[in-house]
Amino acid sequence: MAARFVAGRPVRVGRDLFVPRPEIAALIDALRKGHACTVFGPARLGKTSTLLLAQEELEREGRRVGYLKLHEREVSDAEHANNIVQQLATELQIPDRPSGDLRARLTAVLAAALAAPKPLVLLIDEINFLGPQLAGDVLGTLLDVCERAGGRLAVALAGMCRPSDLGPAAASALALLPNVDLRDLDPAGMRAALEQSELQGTIDIPVLADRLGEWTGGHPYLFQRLCEAIARGDREGSVDQRVHAAAQNLLGRNKAQKSKDADPLLSFMRDQMEQLHAAPAQRAQALSLYRRLLDGELPVIDARDAAQREAAELLWFVGLARRVPIEGDASRLRLQLRGRLIQEAFDRRWLDREEALLERPFRDVSREWLASGRSPRHLLRGDALARARQWLAANEATLEEQAFLDASELAVRTRRLRVALLATASTVIVSLVAVVGLSVTSAEREQRIRDLEAQLAPVEPRGDVQGIEDQLAALRSAIGQVTEPQEREAFEAHISRIEGEFELYVRGTDAHAQTIIEEREALRRDLAVRTQQRDDALRDLATHTEEAYRALTTRTRERDDARDALASRTHERDDARRDLTTRTAERDEALATLATRTQECAQAFAALTTRIQERDQASAALTSCTRERDQARTERDQANAGLALRTQERDQARAALATCEQELRPERP
Structure with a gap:
């Protein structure tokens, strides 16, 4: 019985197609x-x-x-x-x-x-x-x-x-x-296995083995899956056409195919590449190595270089490339692509998409910001925030990226308000120093400035309105150092004017700050709502994903079991069909042999009938000859009897003649 193809479950030697390794x-x-x-x-x-x-x-x-x-x-x-x-x-x-x-x-x-x-x-x-x-x-x-x-x-x-x-x-x-x-299967092993399979006698095995090596690169699962697709597919066309059609089925590109999904292994490899916990730099280097492979290069990896080794290991582990040792050099190895199926499933379009995902500049930092509990130290500012605005204008941000950029904008606005208040406080201080300087000498003015700076300087720098009010209060207490009435009066008048201007500024600033606060609160409420919506969506998504994953896992197991059972029954049916076909062929051969023998028997019977007729004719002729012989014998006997009678008569005549002669002969003296 021919060995059957099996993909997705362990091989059973003696029943399934097995390639020794x-x-x-x-x-x-x-x-x-x-x-x-x-x-x-x-x-x-x-x-x-x-x-x-x-x-x-x-x-x-x-x-x-x-x-x-x-x-x-x-x-x-x-x-x-x-x-x-x-x-x-x-x-x-x-x-x-x-x-x-x-x-x-x-x-x-x-x-x-x-x-x-x-x-x-x-x-x-x-x-x-x-x-x-x-x-x-x-x-x-x-x-x-x-x-x-x-x-x-x-x-x-x-x-x-x-x-x-x-x-x-x-x-x-x-x-x-x-x-x-x-390692991958070698061409000789694949050819020897195909000669024992159900494809034997239906396709050119040496050519098929070469084409399977080109498409699968010797990958065991893909080899079995492609052989299975060829065996179940249309048997019309050349070897190249049949292999290409089966490969397009695995890639999900066949127009006549009901399901447009690629083979489960190819889909799993895509998901695995996206979900692997690898640093962005390592993923970028791995994708760069894969691009070199697509360009026809065979990169040599130095095992002593940790970055190269990990990038090559990532490509190998996903299944995109194979590692080939370099003979005589244990510290280096060479990377090779695995066949056309892998190259077409993971082509340059897929590579461009993967590299584009790495170019999202705020994905990692936004995740760090969320992981740190939205700590301000991760927020953007300056040129980084400007680049973020430009990127956001040309790209669509995710929920977490949008929340991160909104929080960065809010922090910048708050920082600008504080800077404005600090600048106002500095202006007031300079004005006060200038007033004090009107009534003192240069040396005394410098000393007075230093004293005022010492009195007005808070323990920690403050840039808010309360800090400026505290500084004005300290300035009022410093008026006591002015002893001359005219200077004190001018000083107080100037301070009153500055306080009036400062009060007007504070009102305007309060109104502006209130507007900013309202905008910030609106942004905060909007951010909180969006964050809550996102968290709810993420929780719902996580719940649904987990439920779907469990259901999918259960269904996948049930599907795998059903597929195994169906495959087993299909193989049994195919075995029974092949046995029936074999028995039908044997029956047809037996019937043909029987018909041939029947025809030969008929011919032999006709020949026998002819011979019987000839025998009968010969018998009749023999009978006639026997009668003629008997008649001839009778006639012969009659002739013999007549001859005997005549001989007797002759003898008698002779005797009579002799007697007569004796009687007629004269007696001699």
Whole structure:
């Protein structure tokens, strides 16, 4: 039976299409030796299939293997930790449930498992669902027990994550373990697998293997999906036409396709690129590297350069590029693009959009402002605010960006009011000093200015109206230092005039300040309303998103289960259909053979009839000949009887003649 294509679930050897990979043998060899290793990589690269194939091979050898697959948590850290311990104890058949903290319970479960005579191989899948909070304790405990077990415990950790995604403690522990780097399928393996598939006999396999290598780059999931689309698609046309049509289906670009969505893996890669927690500089460098790849370059990455290494790792982890070691140079590696499917799904238009998102100048600072509780130290001012106004005139801001820019404008207006009041206070002080200077000598004036400055200077600089009033009050108290009546009178008259002007200014300033305050309050109320609306919208969105995500997760699981069941039934139906087709062909061949044999029998029967007729004719002729022979025999017998009679008569005649001759012969004397 031909092997069937499978995408999105683990491969079953002997039933599904399987392409052997040397990395699986390397993982099995490491586990046989009791080592610990990791299998980290992008989505749909075959990590789960690799673990399950290793489990099957090791169990076939008689080894004790435990397989633990973690699930996305929807509970608290404590409940999630308890679920992990229970799941591990159930898998290792440990009846007792130990108590204590997470490390103590894990240690007790592993110790009970290692008490058995046989060594243990533990395979843990989807460790990315541990999260940074639990990864340090779980992985640290597991690796400590593995190190102390002396080769009796082998561990393989697989997940769609990078060590840094699991927190500093887990990252430092995982950095010491070798990683089994799952590479793309090689052309020879793809061709050999296709020769055992259901496409054999329906398409030119060598040409198809070359085209699949060009489109998928050897990505296991995309290889299976594209083969499946080709097998289910129209069988008319050349190999290139059939492969191109199947690829357009995966990209969601086929006009005749009911769903215009791209393949789930391609959609997941887009979302993952947008949601990864990476610094803007790192994302920008990664996008710059990807642009160089699209331009046809093959960038060489220096592993000793942290920025280059992290940018290349980001592209690899998302699945946009593959890492190729440089032979003889362990400190460098080369980046390569992965096939035409990835290039067309993540083309220059997508790259331009991603780079445009990085050019939003206020996204990060507005988030910092919200995270700090709207602290004024994050607000814009000066040239930065002017650039923000220009950017806002040409672009549409988000709610958080608009609130941030409004708060910056309000802070600038308030700051201008304070500066205006401070300038007014400075003018009053200068005027007072000038009045004092009218009645004293130059030396005394300088000393008086210093004294007045000392008296008028507050402990902290103040630029509001109350500060100016306090300074006027201090100036009035300083009049007592003027002893001459005329100077005191002129001083008081000048102060009264300044107070009158200051009162008029204060009224105008109060009116202006009241207007600004009202505008600020209106802006504040509007900002509060918009902030409340945004917060309500965000809460509603978060609630709906969480509910939708849970529903989507449930539906996705149900859909995956239904898809698996449908795929299984479809494959079974196809197998049955192929069996029926084979049996029908065999039946048709048997009927054709039977018809041929029937025709041959008819011909043989006709020949036999002819021969029978000929035999009958021969028999009749033989009978006639027999009668003629019998008649001839009778005639012969009659002739013989006549001959015998005549011979007798002749003999008698001879005897008579002899007698006569004897009688007639004269006697001799």
